[in-house]
Amino acid sequence: MKKAFKRLMVCLLAVCLLAGPIAAQALDGVEVSYTYTYDYWGDILHSPDAYRPETVLTSSSLGLETPMRNPQGLFVQGDKIYICDTGNNRILEVKRDGLQYSLVRIIDSFAGEGEPNTFSGPQDIFVAENGDMFIADTNNHRIVKTDKDCNVLLIFVRPEDATFDQTQEYLPSKLVADTSGRLYVQGKNVNKGLIKYEMDGTFSGFIGASEVRVVWYEYIWKLLSTKEQRAQQESFVPTEYDNVAIDEKGFFYVVTKTFDENELKGGQAKPIRRLNGVGSNILVENGIATLPIGDQQWAAGNLNITNSGPSRFVDITALQNEIYVALDSTHNRLFGYDQQGNLLWAFGGIGNMDGYFIRPVALEHMNTDLLVLDAQECAVTIMTPTNYGTLIYEATDLYRKGEYDASADVWQQVLQQNSNLDVAYVGVGRALLQQEQYEEAQDYFRIARDTKNYSEAWKFHRKEIVEQNIGWIFTVVLLLLLLPPVIRRIKKVVREVNEA
Amino acid sequence: MSTLVRKVINKQGWARFFSTLKYALYVMTHPFDGFWDLIHEKRGSLAAANFLVFMTLVTRLMTLQYTNFMFNHVYWPEVNILQQCLSILLPLGIFCVCNWGLTTLFDGKGRLKDVYMATAYALAPYVILQLISIPISNVVTADESVFVTVLNGLGLIWSGMLIITGMMMIHDYSLGKTLLFLFITIIGMAIVIFLLLLFFSLVGDGVGYFASLYKEVVFRLY
Incomplete structure (x- = not known):
C-alpha cells in the first residue's frame, strides 16, 4: 500500500514537472503566432x-x-x-x-x-x-x-x-x-x-x-x-x-x-x-x-x-x-x-x-x-502569400482601381479571417462612405479609430440629419426665441388685470 | 420617524442645499464677492461643496465614457474607476490639508472647512464646461475640434483662477502672498506624498518581515 502510494506520488511529481512549462505557457496568455500586427495602442495582435x-x-x-x-x-x-x-x-x-x-x-x-x-x-x-x-x-x-x-x-x-x-x-x-x-x-x-x-x-x-x-x-x-x-x-x-x-x-x-x-x-x-x-x-x-x-x-x-x-x-x-x-x-x-x-x-x-x-x-x-x-x-x-495575404493584396488593388464595392467585399472576407485588422475596417468603411452609407461607415471607422475618415463620414451624416429634421430645428429655435417675450407679455397683462 | 428620514424630507434643508448650490454660479461669475460671502456670510454649505466634488468625479468618469473617441484616448484595459476617483480625491484632500496647515501658521483666516469649501466651489466651472463639451464633442468633426479643446481648457483655467481668488478671499491674503503660498502648498503636497509612500512601504516591509517569519516557522515545523 505504502509502496503504491509512493509510486503514485512519483508519477504525480513527474507529471507536474513535465506539465509545468506547458501549463505555464498555456495559462499566462502568451500565445506565439508567426504573423502579427499592432493596434492603435501598440499592442500586439496575432494574425493569420x-x-x-x-x-x-x-x-x-x-x-x-x-x-x-x-x-x-x-x-x-x-x-x-x-x-x-x-x-x-x-x-x-x-x-x-x-x-x-x-x-x-x-x-x-x-x-x-x-x-x-x-x-x-x-x-x-x-x-x-x-x-x-x-x-x-x-x-x-x-x-x-x-x-x-x-x-x-x-x-x-x-x-x-x-x-x-x-x-x-x-x-x-x-x-x-x-x-x-x-x-x-x-x-x-x-x-x-x-x-x-x-x-x-x-x-x-x-x-x-x-x-x-x-x-x-x-x-x-x-x-x-x-x-x-x-x-x-x-x-x-x-x-x-x-x-x-x-x-x-x-x-x-x-x-x-x-x-x-x-x-x-x-x-x-x-x-x-x-x-x-x-x-x-x-x-x-x-x-x-x-x-x-x-x-x-x-x-x-x-x-x-x-x-x-x-x-x-x-x-x-x-x-x-x-x-x-x-x-x-x-x-x-x-x-x-x-x-x-x-x-x-x-x-x-x-x-x-x-x-x-x-x-x-x-x-x-x-x-x-x-x-x-x-x-x-x-x-x-x-x-x-497565403489566402489571407492574397485577399489583402486583392482588396488593396481593387480599391486603387476605384472598385470600392468589390474592394469592400474582399475586406469583409479578410475580416472573417482576422477581425483585428484595422486596415480592413477602414477599407470597408471607405467603401460604405462612397456608397453614402455614412452611419455604417462611421461604425467601421470607429472600430479602427480612424479619426480622419470618421470625421468625413460624420460630416455628411450630420448634414443628412440636419436636412431631415430642419422643420423641427426651426420650430424649436423659433419657440425659444418667441416664448420668453410672449410669456412676459402675458404675465404683464395678468398682473395689470389683477391690479386693476 | 427616524432622524435620517426627517432630514431627507426636510423641505427647508433642501431649499438651503439648492440655494447654496446655485450660489456656485454666482461664485463663478463674481469670484471676489462670491468667495468672501461664501465664508463670511455663510452663503455656501458643506453639503453643496460635497455635491460639487461628487459631480467632479462623475464628470471625470463621464468624460472618459462619453467623449467622442476623436478627442478621447482612453486605453480601457487600464482604466480603473476607483483609481480615477482617487486621482481627484487624494490630491484634493492633500491640497486642502497642506494649504490649511501652512496658511494657519502665516495668519491665514480660513479654517480647514473653508479651504475645502472654497476649493470645491472653484471646481464648478470645470464641471459645467466639461459637461457641455461632452455633447459638443459628439457633434463636431475633427476640423471643428477647437470648440472642444477651448471649452476643456477654459474650464481648467477658470477653475484655476477661482482657486487663486478663493484662497485670497478666505485667507484674506494679497495676490502675491496667495501665489507664494499656493506654490509652497504644492511643495508641501509633494512632501506629504513622499512621506505617505515612505510610510506605506515601511509598513509593507514590516508586515512582510513578520509574514515571512511566520512562513519560515511553519515551513520548519511541519
Whole structure:
C-alpha cells in the first residue's frame, strides 16, 4: 500500500514537472503566432499568416560545386533571381519556372576592357529590363555595367569631383538604376545621400541626404565646450543609408539603421524614406495606428523576442501595388506597409526553421512573392502569400482601381479571417462612405479609430440629419426665441388685470 | 420617524442645499464677492461643496465614457474607476490639508472647512464646461475640434483662477502672498506624498518581515 502510494506520488511529481512549462505557457496568455500586427495602442495582435515559406534555395539545392559564401546582394528581374555570392566573387543567375528553380549561369567575369575583368566582393546587382547588368564591384572600387551577355558597356569609378570625399576608399555597396539608365549608388561611409551617375557615367551629384537635425540643448552644450571637448563629441552629420530600392514609379525607398531610438516613436527618426527625384522624403505616414518604424514593442519576452531594441531595417522592396516591405535585422522580421503607412502584417523571427532567419541581408520581390537572402545560412527563402495575404493584396488593388464595392467585399472576407485588422475596417468603411452609407461607415471607422475618415463620414451624416429634421430645428429655435417675450407679455397683462 | 428620514424630507434643508448650490454660479461669475460671502456670510454649505466634488468625479468618469473617441484616448484595459476617483480625491484632500496647515501658521483666516469649501466651489466651472463639451464633442468633426479643446481648457483655467481668488478671499491674503503660498502648498503636497509612500512601504516591509517569519516557522515545523 505504502509502496503504491509512493509510486503514485512519483508519477504525480513527474507529471507536474513535465506539465509545468506547458501549463505555464498555456495559462499566462502568451500565445506565439508567426504573423502579427499592432493596434492603435501598440499592442500586439496575432494574425493569420500572410506569407508562408515556399522554397529555400541553398548551395546544394542549386547544385553548386563551391558553396555560397557570405552572399550580400539579391535582385529579381522577371523570372530570374540574381544572387551576389560576395565571398566567392561571383554572381549566380537562377531561373524560376513555377516551383522549379534552376541555375542558369555563374557570372564571375566580363568580356571587354576593364582591369581586372573579374569581380572582387560584389555586393549588389541591378538588372534592367533589357538585361543590362549593373554590378557593384565593391572591392575593386567600381561599378560595372554589362549587357546581358556580360560584355562590358561602361565602368563607373569614383567621381573626381570636389564635392566627393577623395580621401576615403570608394566602396559602392548598393545600387539601383532608373528606366533611362541613370545609376544611383549607396557607397559605404558616404553620408551625403545617393551618388547619382548620368547615363554616360558622369557623376552628377548626390540626392536625398538626410537633413541634419540639431537639438537646441546639444547646440548650447557645444557652444559651451572647449575645442578639445568638441573634437571628442559626436559631430552633427547626416546619417548614411543602408539600402535602396526603386519602385515602378521611379521613386526610391531607402532605409537607414542609424538613428536615435528615442526619436523613433515621435516620428523624427524616419528609418524608412521614400525619395523623389530631387531627394525629398515623400513617404506617406498617415497610418491610423503606427508610424512605419517596424516593431512597437522592443522588449524581450513577448513573441519569443530574444534580442531587444527597435527594428533596424537592412533592406526594403516595393511591390506593384505600392505596398512596401522592409526587412528588420534586430528580430529578423518582415514588415509590410500599405501606401498610407498602415502595418498590414509582420512576421519572421530568429531561428533555423523555414521562415526564420539568422542574418538576413537582402529582400526582393517577384510579383507578390518575397525573397529573403540570409548571409549566414547562405540561403534564399522564397515566401508566397497565403489566402489571407492574397485577399489583402486583392482588396488593396481593387480599391486603387476605384472598385470600392468589390474592394469592400474582399475586406469583409479578410475580416472573417482576422477581425483585428484595422486596415480592413477602414477599407470597408471607405467603401460604405462612397456608397453614402455614412452611419455604417462611421461604425467601421470607429472600430479602427480612424479619426480622419470618421470625421468625413460624420460630416455628411450630420448634414443628412440636419436636412431631415430642419422643420423641427426651426420650430424649436423659433419657440425659444418667441416664448420668453410672449410669456412676459402675458404675465404683464395678468398682473395689470389683477391690479386693476 | 427616524432622524435620517426627517432630514431627507426636510423641505427647508433642501431649499438651503439648492440655494447654496446655485450660489456656485454666482461664485463663478463674481469670484471676489462670491468667495468672501461664501465664508463670511455663510452663503455656501458643506453639503453643496460635497455635491460639487461628487459631480467632479462623475464628470471625470463621464468624460472618459462619453467623449467622442476623436478627442478621447482612453486605453480601457487600464482604466480603473476607483483609481480615477482617487486621482481627484487624494490630491484634493492633500491640497486642502497642506494649504490649511501652512496658511494657519502665516495668519491665514480660513479654517480647514473653508479651504475645502472654497476649493470645491472653484471646481464648478470645470464641471459645467466639461459637461457641455461632452455633447459638443459628439457633434463636431475633427476640423471643428477647437470648440472642444477651448471649452476643456477654459474650464481648467477658470477653475484655476477661482482657486487663486478663493484662497485670497478666505485667507484674506494679497495676490502675491496667495501665489507664494499656493506654490509652497504644492511643495508641501509633494512632501506629504513622499512621506505617505515612505510610510506605506515601511509598513509593507514590516508586515512582510513578520509574514515571512511566520512562513519560515511553519515551513520548519511541519
